[in-house]
Structures are given as C-alpha cells and as structure tokens.
Amino acid sequence: MTKENLLQHLQECCDRLFGCSLEMATEKQVYRAVCVAVRELLEDDRRAFVEQTRAEQRKQVYYMSMEFLVGTSLRNNLYNMGLLEPAGEILHDLGFSLESLCALEPDAGLGNGGLGRLASCYMDAATGLNYPVTGFSIRYEFGIFRQKIVDGWQMEFPDNWLEMGDVWLHTRKDDAVEVRFGGQVHEWMDGDKFKTAQTGYQSVIAVPHDLYISGYGSKAVNKLTLWSASMPQSFDMNAFSRGDYVRALEQNTMAEAISKVLYPADDHINGKRLRLRQQYLLVSSSLQSILNEHLKNYHTLDNLADKVAVHINDTHPALCVPELMRLLVDEHDYSWERAWEITCATLSYTNHTVMAEALERWPVDLFREQLPRIYAICQEINRRLMEKLHCVYPNDPGKWEYMAAVTNSEVRMANLCLACCHKINGVSQLHTEILEKTIFRDYYNLDHSRFLNITNGIAYRRWLCQSNPALTGYLQSLIGDGFLNDANALEALLQYRDDPDVLENLQAIKRKNKVRLAAYIAEHNGVNVDPDSIFDVQVKRLHEYKRQLLNVLHILTLYNDIKDHPEKPVYPQTFIFAAKASAGYYLAKQIISLIVAVSNLVNSDPQVQNKLKVVFIEDYKVSLAEIIIPAADLSEQISVAGKEASGTSNMKLMINGAVTLGTLDGANVEIRERVGDENMFLFGMTADEVQALWQRGYDPRQFLTPELDRVLQMLTSGVLGQRFDDVAASLLTPRFGAADSYMTVADFASYKAAKAHAVEVYQGPHPLCKDVPHKHCKSRHFLLRPLGRAVRQGNLGSVSTTANIPKGPTSIVGPFPDEMDGTPHENSIRQQAFAVQNALRNAQTAGGLHAAHHDPVLLPHNGGLPRFAGGKRCGAAPCPVCKAVRRYALRYPGVES
Ligand code: NBG
Numbered sequence: 001m002t003k004e005n006l007l008q009h010l011q012e013c014c015d016r017l018f019g020c021s022l023e024m025a026t027e028k029q030v031y032r033a034v035c036v037a038v039r040e041l042l043e044d045d046r047r048a049f050v051e052q053t054r055a056e057q058r059k060q061v062y063y064m065s066m067e068f069l070v071g072t073s074l075r076n077n078l079y080n081m082g083l084l085e086p087a088g089e090i091l092h093d094l095g096f097s098l099e100s101l102c103a104l105e106p107d108a109g110l111g112n113g114g115l116g117r118l119a120s121c122y123m124d125a126a127t128g129l130n131y132p133v134t135g136f137s138i139r140y141e142f143g144i145f146r147q148k149i150v151d152g153w154q155m156e157f158p159d160n161w162l163e164m165g166d167v168w169l170h171t172r173k174d175d176a177v178e179v180r181f182g183g184q185v186h187e188w189m190d191g192d193k194f195k196t197a198q199t200g201y202q203s204v205i206a207v208p209h210d211l212y213i214s215g216y217g218s219k220a221v222n223k224l225t226l227w228s229a230s231m232p233q234s235f236d237m238n239a240f241s242r243g244d245y246v247r248a249l250e251q252n253t254m255a256e257a258i259s260k261v262l263y264p265a266d267d268h269i270n271g272k273r274l275r276l277r278q279q280y281l282l283v284s285s286s287l288q289s290i291l292n293e294h295l296k297n298y299h300t301l302d303n304l305a306d307k308v309a310v311h312i313n314d315t316h317p318a319l320c321v322p323e324l325m326r327l328l329v330d331e332h333d334y335s336w337e338r339a340w341e342i343t344c345a346t347l348s349y350t351n352h353t354v355m356a357e358a359l360e361r362w363p364v365d366l367f368r369e370q371l372p373r374i375y376a377i378c379q380e381i382n383r384r385l386m387e388k389l390h391c392v393y394p395n396d397p398g399k400w401e402y403m404a405a406v407t408n409s410e411v412r413m414a415n416l417c418l419a420c421c422h423k424i425n426g427v428s429q430l431h432t433e434i435l436e437k438t439i440f441r442d443y444y445n446l447d448h449s450r451f452l453n454i455t456n457g458i459a460y461r462r463w464l465c466q467s468n469p470a471l472t473g474y475l476q477s478l479i480g481d482g483f484l485n486d487a488n489a490l491e492a493l494l495q496y497r498d499d500p501d502v503l504e505n506l507q508a509i510k511r512k513n514k515v516r517l518a519a520y521i522a523e524h525n526g527v528n529v530d531p532d533s534i535f536d537v538q539v540k541r542l543h544e545y546k547r548q549l550l551n552v553l554h555i556l557t558l559y560n561d562i563k564d565h566p567e568k569p570v571y572p573q574t575f576i577f578a579a580k581a582s583a584g585y586y587l588a589k590q591i592i593s594l595i596v597a598v599s600n601l602v603n604s605d606p607q608v609q610n611k612l613k614v615v616f617i618e619d620y621k622v623s624l625a626e627i628i629i630p631a632a633d634l635s636e637q638i639s640v641a642g643k644e645a646s647g648t649s650n651m652k653l654m655i656n657g658a659v660t661l662g663t664l665d666g667a668n669v670e671i672r673e674r675v676g677d678e679n680m681f682l683f684g685m686t687a688d689e690v691q692a693l694w695q696r697g698y699d700p701r702q703f704l705t706p707e708l709d710r711v712l713q714m715l716t717s718g719v720l721g722q723r724f725d726d727v728a729a730s731l732l733t734p735r736f737g738a739a740d741s742y743m744t745v746a747d748f749a750s751y752k753a754a755k756a757h758a759v760e761v762y763q764g765p766h767p768l769c770k771d772v773p774h775k776h777c778k779s780r781h782f783l784l785r786p787l788g789r790a791v792r793q794g795n796l797g798s799v800s801t802t803a804n805i806p807k808g809p810t811s812i813v814g815p816f817p818d819e820m821d822g823t824p825h826e827n828s829i830r831q832q833a834f835a836v837q838n839a840l841r842n843a844q845t846a847g848g849l850h851a852a853h854h855d856p857v858l859l860p861h862n863g864g865l866p867r868f869a870g871g872k873r874c875g876a877a878p879c880p881v882c883k884a885v886r887r888y889a890l891r892y893p894g895v896e897s
Helices: 003-018 027-055 074-080 084-093 098-103 114-128 162-168 237-241 245-257 273-298 320-331 336-346 364-370 372-392 397-403 413-420 429-437 441-446 460-466 469-479 487-496 500-525 548-564 586-603 622-631 649-655 668-675 687-696 706-717 725-732 744-763 768-778 786-792 829-845 880-891
Strands: 060-064 068-071 108-110 133-138 146-150 153-157 169-171 177-181 184-190 193-199 202-214 221-230 308-313 347-350 361-363 410-412 423-426 451-453 534-539 573-578 612-616 634-637 659-662 857-860 866-869
Touching (some): 003 027, 027 084, 027 162, 027 202, 068 622, 114 133, 114 202, 221 273, 273 320, 273 364, 320 347, 320 372, 361 364, 364 372, 364 410, 460 469, 487 768, 500 612, 534 744, 548 612, 548 744, 659 668
Parallel strands (some): 060 133, 308 347, 347 423, 534 573, 534 634
Antiparallel strands (some): 146 153, 184 193, 202 221, 857 866
C-alpha cells in the first residue's frame, strides 16, 4: 500500500468515526482512527486468507488457552504489514508522532506470565508461517492487575484495558453461542440409544470478539477469539416490574462475572467456582464454534481429527476432553467409542510446570453442581480408564489411584488430558524428561509414543526486530535482510566474532538502549543509574522457586563488602528487577518489599554511590519488557534446578545480546548446548543433585556461610527500615513448609562465585560483548518457528502446508472479589494465613485498618498452625481483614486468640 493510499484510508476512518478530518482530530481520535484503519486492512486480508485455506481444505489449528499476553498491537501490526515508515511519516506531517500514539495503547494483559506470552508468540509465529491458527480465550474486562509499590508493598489496581484497547476487537454478536451451567441431568434409553437432557440450568450467552493477528511478511491473518459472557435477556422483566431491581440485575451480574477478571495467579488457583465457570465458558463456546465451522465446510464430523487440531494449553482448558465427548455423543449422535477415537485424535496437551499446586483438581461437589453432564462424562471416562488399568496393571491399586481422572472426591484435569490426548509435551528437554520420569511416569510407561518434547521459542520479530530496531538495523547492514524471514540466516554473524569494529558497534548500540532504560528509570523510580555500569536484569513473575531472593541477598553481601572495604575498587553494577507477585502470595510480596528496602538502603548510601544501584521497576508487562530486555548485559535465570519448566525471558534476553547467568534448569540447558560453557555463567546444583540432597536430608544451616548469616541477620534486625522475619524464617525454619524449599542457601556460594566471574569477564579487554555475534546466531534455535516445529513433530497433528470489580484506584486484592470466593477446601493453612496477613498489610497501607486490628501478628503455634494475636474481628462490614480471619478460623478453629 502506498503512502497516499494509507493517508486516504486514514482520512476516511477518521471522518467515519468522528466526523472530522485528521487535521482537526485530537490525539486520541487519531489513535483510534489509525487502529481502526489497520484493523480494516487486516480484515480484508483475513477474508482472502480464509477463502484460500477453505479452498485448499487446510487443517485448522485451534489453540485453547486461558491466557494470551498479547501486549500492544499497533506497532506490531504496522511493522508486520510494512507500514511502520509510511504511517510514521503521515503522522509526522500531520503534527503527531507515532511514538506517542503507540504510548496511548494499553497492553492487552490477558495473562500472567510465560505461559500467556508463549501463547501469543505462537500466534505471531504461526501467522508469519502462514498456518491457519485460531487462538481461543476469554475477553477479560480486567487483565492482569496494574502493580504499584506503595510504601514498599505491592498493591494491585484494576487494569481497565478495554477503555482504549477495544479498538482492536471485532465483536460478532450474531455468532454468540449458549453455554449451560448447573441444573439436573436426565438419562433414558430411546430404543438402543442412550439419551440425556439437562433441565433447570442457567444459560449464559458467550459472545465472540476477534482480535486479528498479523504475521511478518505474510498475507496470512489469523485471529484470537475472545469470549465475553452475558445473560440471554439483559434482565428478568417480571422481577423488574415488581420493583425488585436488585434481583433483576443480579443474574446478569452473575453471568457477566465470568468474563470479568483474569485470575492473577499462575500456579496455585484453588478450587474456585468462578474459575471453573470461566474454563467451561471458554471450552464449550470454542468447541461449539469449531464444530459449527467444520460442519459448514465438510457436513460431517467424521473427519474432524484429519482437519482440526485442538491444543490444550496447560490443564486450564482440559474440559475440552469431556466437552468434545458431550458434543459428539449428545448433540451429534456418535457412539461413545467413535466419539472417544475422534476426541483423542483431535486433542493434544502441553504441560507447563511441575509445581504440584498447578495440576488442577476440582472437588467433585463443586464440579457436579456446576457441570452435571460433564461430570457424568468424566465418570464414564474414568470407569473405562479403570477397566483398562485393571488389565494392564493387575493388583496395583496404587497406580489406578494415581492415574485416575476422578478419585478421592476430585476430578483431576491433568489425568483427563493424559488419558485422552494423542500428543503430550513438556516445554524443554529437561522438563519433558522430568515429566516422563516423575509426575507423568505411569502414563509415559503405558505408552511412550504419545510423549514428546517441544522446547519453547519466542517470536523474534517482536523481541528483536521491533523492540531493538537499532540492533536489527545494524544486523541488516552486516548480513542482509535474510534473517528477517529466516532465523537461520543469523548464522552469518559468526564471521564477525573477532571483528573489533563490529564488537564496538554492538557495544555502542547496547549503550544507547541502556541510556533509554536509564531515562525510564530516572522518570519512574527517581533514580539515576549509570549506563556504563553492568545492567544485571531479572525480569519475570515473582516466585520463590525463581529465587529473586538469592539475587537480593547477594546484593546485600556486595553492599556489606563495600561498607567493610570502602577502598576496594568495585566495577559499577546496576541490578534491575521487575516482577508481579500473585495477589494472595504473601512471601512473594514480602520479597518485593525486601528488594525495595534494599534499593532504598543501597541507593541512598553515599559510600556505595557509583558502585551499586538497585531498582525495582513497577508494573512489569510486555511493553516494559520491550524496553528493559534490549538494555540488559546479564540475564538472571537462577531458578532452583528442576522447577522452571523452560523460562522464555532467557531467550528474549539472549537474542538481545545479554549473557545468561543461570542454573541448569529449563531451557538454560539447551542454551548451554548451543552457546557453550564459555558463553554463559553457570552455577548451582543440577536437578539430580537437588533431588539427591533432598533425599539425603537438607538442612540449610549446614550451608550457611558467615557472610550469608550476617545478611540474614540484617533481615531481622531492622537495619532495612523494616523487618523481614518471615523471609528469614522461610529460609531457616520449617515455618512455611520445609526450610528453604528452593535451596537458596545451598546454592548461594556457587552463585556468588559465578557473579564475581561475570564481573571479572566484563571488565576484561573484551567485555562480555566479545561473543555477542555468537550468541545472536545461536539463539535462532529458540526463536524459530515454534508452531512450525510443533506441527512437524506431530504435536498438533499434520497441518497441511500446501494446501463486580469497582472502578477506580481500589485494590482488587482480597485476593479476589466476592464472586471468586469458592470453597476453600484446598486452601492450605499457609495460604489461608497468608491471605490474612496480606489483607492486613493492604488495609494498613491503604490506611483503612480498623482499630480492632491494632498490631495484629501471626504467631507460630506449637511449631504448627500459625495463630492470631491482637487480630480480633472488628465486626465492621465489609472488612477484608475480618473476612480473611473468618475464613481462616472457619477452617482451623481455635487459631484466633
Ligand atoms: C510457565 C513456566 C515457564 C515456562 C512457561 C511457558 C506456567 C504454569 N508455566 O518456565 O513456569 O517458560 O510456562 O511454557 O505459567
């Protein structure tokens, strides 16, 4: 499209939307006009792409995920469509800047972290590769919370992304489908046919909203279909006319609650009713629309598995298994056996974590109440599974129990997927191996052929080309444009590995990116950081296993060292953190507080000025990652080995030239295979060593060095301006589960040595930068074409390549709004206690703590249950503290004193 055509199209859009010319429009109006213009161009291409794939009868891939961390779309789409430059010029001529227009766009933060971003990278990559792929998820009204640090404590605020982000959505009310919850199921025989009917159910209408996905250099346009929930009629007129306004709106509110908010936790969502309803809404509406589409094209579902691949992203959409069975058996008259064949051959499943909390299990009572027919189907799947297992493993009830889909008053989602899916994969070599040897061992032994590894990848057009244009431009000047289309072309960079000019230029580009990040930090944190210092970066969700704590404890030892030996020269280092903690995860929030406290201590101490700086950047999200990652020198990938399934920031940082400092965990193992030991800094125990140490019996005190002991004492002495007793206790006592569950103490000495080595190398004649070209070219293994590989390896079948949340600044913690409070059946005492502590902290920070809660503390009780002192209920409603205490006390009577 020429610049003139684009300008004309923009003018038309602006006129149509706002009745004014571009020249007269406000910045916001221009932003909307540009977005709508781009969306319409994508719609045109989409139509052509659909027609073509239909004519060629290509296999369709459907990616089901409760999370897609899309980030922003405007720059991405303009870049992919080759319109970045003309759009920039047009806007400039009109007196606007593309930069500030892009800044108006909120991130579509419909995910928590790596899992959601991976889903979006898959969509981007698959589109660039011309695969017909549709993503399915929920159109959460509020995405992942906005994080603010108030007095050192994480506060969560609603993320009203739709206010400006709605421009990208194309709503298709006519294609809405019905999803049924609750009621009773009636079963009878009609001749020799088993029949069922559901009555007395609550009907919810799922409306699709499409977000178009463009691909670099490709005419393919895919879509992410997001479902929102509403009532069939907006309210009950009878109740309304009787004057019962509240009831009239109540039902609608209950239905709408389903698509209200993303659950802000990535690995421990307990059995919440609303979460189950969200999952079923996604699965049922998506599968209905998939079958409708397929029937339109083929008039039969017999060939479903040949023409459709449905992928289950982690266990969250595992209801695909019983729902596809329901649709085939109940609605399309298939026999159970034939329906099972089709279902198994159509569905595939990726596991993203070995954390036990994340393998979802639903209490039978809740499951049956919400989804009675689906429950009956799960029981039948389980009955047949048990029959099979009794034959394969006679006299081994332990195995039957472990592998069951329904047992012990629970429905187990991972086992449903394992019992059914034709392909099951982990997300790195090590992770897949761990799945096969440990948690999925019994299923693996039953049938190896269904298991495979697919190491994660990243969409490098976003993480290199768009977020690091200076580097991209320079690479183009060195090796041509080939790598924009084919990452293998990066191999050509190796010829420059010893070229001093190239290394210098690369370093100059890195420095510019560091200057840009330094400006961001100065503006948002009020801290001046030195672009010539080492930028040591750890950006990811806050979790104990990711060990941000290891990093911050090490910083304290550096601080002590400088204080003890002020004369010693120290190479300047800037430690950069960004991370959100799940709203109800107390220790994670404490660790954020600790990082903030350490940054206050370090940054305000004149003796360490120019040597160390520590910054915690608020509100980590895709668009912020795009600023931080290109500026990183060191990439901290320091999880305890065996726990990080893959990690993907390691790949994003790597392709931007940062050197990995990490354990042999997740994809780090494969990074090491590609770049070699000499191009990364390895430390810590291997996954096997970690296991062996647990088996021998791990006592962190045996690994405690005087230096670390001193730092831990600083946590409890108050020198940081507040005490971090719980953090210290989590490392040294069994107060929060096993002492030091993630072996921070055991790996500390090795971590320290690796960091010292990194700083030494950085100072050397050729800083870390020396192997940068090597690094760029090796990272192609991870950025490639993840979905392409998935398809080739059979995970998605063979795809034919030819052919009631208040608005305003209220915290959404609690941890969830009322409707989200399901049965606390699974809440561990620890989580319950955390919830109380958390509510207390939030109330204190917000200045709303009732007098009755004066000085509440959690005391360890006989080394077992934490107990409350001074935390009396105030009786005022609604008081989040009382609510949390009440839930805690209900479950564990006698803990209030
Ligand atoms: C995360 C893992 C990461 C991995 C991403 C993407 C979940 C449940 N898992 O290690 O923790 O990189 O998934 O696979 O979010």
